[in-house]
Amino acid sequence: MSTLKSETKDSKPVMTDLKGQTLITLQTLKEDNPASLATYEKLGGYEQLKRLVTNKVKAVEVINQVKLSGLRGRGGAGFPTGLKWSFMPRYYDGTKYLVCNTDEGEPGTFKDRDIIRYNPHQLIEGMAIAAYTLGAGVGYNYIHGEIWREYEIFEAALAEARAAGYIGQNLFGTHFNFELYAVHGYGAYICGEETALIESIEGKKGQPRFKPPFPASYGVFGKPTNVNNTESFASIPWILQHGGQAFADLGVAGSGGSKLFSVSGHVEKPGNYEVNMGMPFTELLAMAGGIWKGRQLKAVIPGGPSTAVMPASAILDATMDYNGLSKAGSSLGAGSLIVMDETTCMVKTLKRLSYFFYEESCGQCTPCREGTGWVYRVIKRITEGNGKMEDLDLLTDVSNNISGRTICALGDAAATPVLSFIKHFRPEFEYYIQHGKSMVDGQ
Amino acid sequence: MLKIEIDGKPVEVDHGTTIIDAADKLGVAIPRFCYHKKLSVAANCRMCLVEVEKFGKPLPACATPVAEGMKIFTRSKAAVQAQQSVMEFLLINHPLDCPICDQGGECDLQDVAVGYGASGSRYTEEKRVVFNKNIGPLISTDMTRCIQCTRCVRFLKEVGGMQELGMVGRGEHAEITAYVDQSVNSELSGNIIDLCPVGALTNKPFRYSARSWELVRRPSIAPHDSMGSHIEVHVKDDKVMRVLPREKESINECWLSDRDRYSYEGLNSPDRLKVPMIKHHGEWQETDWKTALEYAAGQIKDITTEHGSDALGALVSPNSTMEEGYLIKELVHGLGCGNVDYRLRQTDFRLDGKRVGTPWMGCNIDEIEKLDRILLIGSNIRNEHPLLAQRFRKAVDNGAELSIISPLDNNPLMDIAHKIIVTPNDIVNVLAQILKAMSKLQKLSLCLPPQLSELLEQIHVRPNTEAMAESLVGLGETVNLIAPKVGIFLGNMALSAPRFTEMYSLAEAIGGVSGAKGGILPAAANSTGMHLLGVMPASTGMHARAMLEVPRKAYLLLNIEPELDCQHAALARSAMEKADCVVALTAYKSKALDHATVLLPIAPFTETSGTFMSMEGRIQSFKAVVKPLGECRPAWKVLRVLANTLGLQGFDFESSEEVKLKIFDGEKPSDFARSRLNNNMKELVEIETKIKSPGLQRVGEVPQYEADPIVRRSEPLRKTKYNIKRLVRLHPDEMRAYDLVEGDMVLVTQDKGSTVLPVRPDAHVAPGCVRVAAAHEDTLGLGDLMGDISIEKITQEQADVFKSKQMEAQN
């Protein structure tokens, strides 16, 4: 653990200019000492939990507000949160579980880390509200293994919340009990997949389960379990405070609320930006200081490497919301924008991305286990100057053979960059194969 | 029922059926690797992808439950494309070393590749190499060939009861491995060879000895426990090359224990006796059959004429066939002698004459997994009936509560709800407590015979026994059952115990109170059959133990090594030593037969036809799978000719089938058995619940790979970790009481015999017991498997002196 600790010792806040942002999950950022309980309480923290629990507000009323808010899962798949909550069995003889997915491990994704860092109590309140609504007695927050300080911050916040009577037994003098624990992972990307994460919580090797059954019927220890992303949970208190409609109104049709975008790559001011859904990409790029060094935009991966790369022409007209990006040929994913300027070699970038998926495949199912290695090796061979023209069709074909045929979505995630890079930047690949070097940097 | 369509063919299936099961039902072949009907669904190989109408992507048939109106296409363009692509992925890293792979010819990957693979590969990158693992003497590994289907992992965890293999590493680096430096020790391990769809796990002893297509496959019955497992013997050039399970759902399903799989190596042992031998002036001389038989008959005749027919004793292996048992019984009776018995490892014969019929397990093997409450008395089930243990495991996985009363706290690799670990003698008292607690709980005390009621009055029920009784009447840890299905079974340790009679009677009474099924789990392949035939002393005859205690002038031995196969090794040895004549029908030359007079080479089960009757009363005949080795003859023939030579009438059988016909006397064998199998007792026996042994009691199990002459000679089985060196194992409390530390030498004495062995603390042994396994040359000096025993700490020098004296005595 000590190495992990020292690796993340330098945690200077990735502070961004708050102007133009709609701070919801990071609302404490406006205050001094944002992570403390006092700060959160000052902003009305834990009042929603208290209101629901002491007034015995009905679960369906809460779920209806969440449905109304248009909140969609922030973990990448964008599944409507209210709908997901309604899948949890109402009556169940035994413990139901709640899991928060803070395993954020996809390259370019660093939003959940900031929520824990600056506003852990809002996450805790969101989870407690969910637990109340869904009847879950026990919750876990699974925190990515490579972030240590955030794990400590969260543990400290838990201790505060427990001492203040926000989690624990007989909360607010009622029969409502909710125990919440932090689980620190070991850094495998696959443990972000919800069923692998559940296996990992159970102390097993993190490997996705075949679905169905879904966690709602067979989750942690085989019990009904609801899994949501950190940002999804952290949005809940605000939704209940201001009403689902207010949240929905922040965004656009099909994408309620504001959203944390992690902007990285060739921009002047990389960092997290919490802005309303539907914001034009150009505006978000401007907030991030524009392309660095006065260079030109070449391409953007808008939602993390598992989403399709978009050439500048496609992204420049796009809006940052689920429908907007899908119309433009990609998807919102977890909202992690990787911005690439004109000096970026797409062949080498793809090599790096396919190496990631090759390394992170859990190895359970054949197409992903065998296919990710195959793809990586072919691309690597191309970058070593030994490519063949047929390789491009082979890569496309192999990726298509992975996609949609695996146990979990990592297979699709691995195929998407290959397919989209070759689709949009084929001449660059052909050049590399013909000349044995990059069209962009000549090396 | 749901109506669906597969490849245009309509079929109706139950709710919850998967596509692959529905297709199998229809006879539509869907390729597969990871799916196995007996294992959980992993859905990881993806070979079974099929197209389903209205689904945008292919679905795994093994993991997709059908829905009403589903239209499934297994051979459509999309389905075949998906299947071919998976095949391509599976082959890119496969070494394709079929010519040097033992799996060649019986490889799922090879077979499916013929249908779905391409002729060339598009993969030109470097292939993955995985280092092999040494997982023990039975299974050979070539891990580069592994396709990560995890069948082996799931088998060991789900069927074997312990996860001994796992997949470590991620992605392409994922590999199947055992725990660091550990072998796979499951007594069912060989099944993973059958399960492995490729040549990653192959049969180590069989390795490189034959190609699968050179082998002739012949059906037979496994001879080492009383399950009656179906086996397929693979033969080349009249030699048994390997043994595989033959699927029989109601008995062995598709599994086989390692004992039944690897014992065949003992058939090819250099110890095999190939020609008849006569001892002449203390020297063994080979001879021909005629001479040997005449000599044997002459000796028997002389002795019985001179000393009376009583002077003969016949000891019969319970692994011999019904035909052999019948003939030897008739032969002995024909000589006017009643001394014949197959119960070699029994010491308590007080039940003789008190039973209504032949004791058996009291239910069918496949009923076990449906039980709700199980009580195992004096059984180390994994050692005694390795594969049956798996049925109990299934029951427990299905929610049954298992209770165990035993002198050994062995791990059965399943959850135990209640256990009471006491000395063999104390088991009787515990059973009486259970009976008392149960009859109270059931408010049935009035129904018990007065004799028992009186006895129970003096019994004090302890809380742990009460909890066990509650479980047996249906009060569960989580769920209470009004009418639980209960099974009560007595194992080998109970059968060999000096107070077996009490255990049996009380178990019967408990069964009566709880409406339980159950009975005994007889040790050997034909124990039940031998009892049914009455291969036991006639009214005036002597039982197996008496024949040794009061030595006979002459012995007729069928298929045994007396000092290894009898309850009391020392007695058996001295009885053979003292006898004037020992005629041994045996498949092996053996040190244990040094004191024999004539050795008649008989055919083991693979070389003769015959019939076994299993624990569940199933009568199963088998045929020879190879020709008898050398001059060996089937024992039924030898016994027939011996009887003829002795001038006895009624031994004119031309085949073993004729003997069988005679045995069942025109009746249908199953009807014959049905009318005779019965665990009830005619009358109660005297039950004494307070017997305390003066000192320590031995727990002398027969290790599973020492059970009979064939397994004893299987080299690969001897190399497993079950072939432990003989030790004295004591509860740590006893270690302290006797001032012993691990490794100390102790002098172990039973009756007049002694041996010297190192001691080891073992918390799994009941206090008051000394665990010394039997059937081994180190323990030949000892007595009863379950009798009184004493120990004494000695120095290393004293131990050395003892051993050198022992050596001298032997030479």
Ligand SMILES: Cc1cc2nc3c(=O)[nH]c(=O)nc-3n(C[C@H](O)[C@H](O)[C@H](O)COP(=O)(O)O)c2cc1C
């Ligand atoms: C390979 C893989 C990695 C994932 N990683 C994450 C992750 O780091 N964080 C996360 O919230 N969801 C991740 N997911 C998505 C989760 O499986 C799940 O959909 C999500 O946690 C549900 O929460 P939401 O509905 O609030 O988005 C991942 C999915 C896959 C297939």
Ligand code: SF4
């Ligand atoms: S798709 Fe990849 S990561 Fe997901 S289960 Fe299969 S091998 Fe594992």
Ligand code: SF4
């Ligand atoms: S060793 Fe064989 S059975 Fe085990 S995972 Fe590999 S291929 Fe499957």
Ligand code: FES
């Ligand atoms: S057989 Fe269905 S995925 Fe392996």
